[in-house]
Amino acid sequence: xxxxxxxxxxxxxxxxxxxxxxxxxxxxxxxxxxxxxxxxxxxxxxxxxxxxxxx
Numbered sequence: 001x002x003x004x005x006x007x008x009x010x011x012x013x014x015x016x017x018x019x020x021x022x023x024x025x026x027x028x029x030x031x032x033x034x035x036x037x038x039x040x041x042x043x044x045x046x047x048x049x050x051x052x053x054x055x
Contacts, residue, residue: 009048016044 019025019041029037 009052013045013048016041 019029019037026037029040
């Protein structure tokens, strides 16, 4: 416990695409600010990329 596999990383990276590709997710996040779903997706994916580079 406490470790993340490459499959988990890829799954998480692709999962956040739903924030903008699934209208239900997009509507939920964008109700708090226009473009928030896209911003959240970009931030999470960038964090994943940075964590990979640090390894």
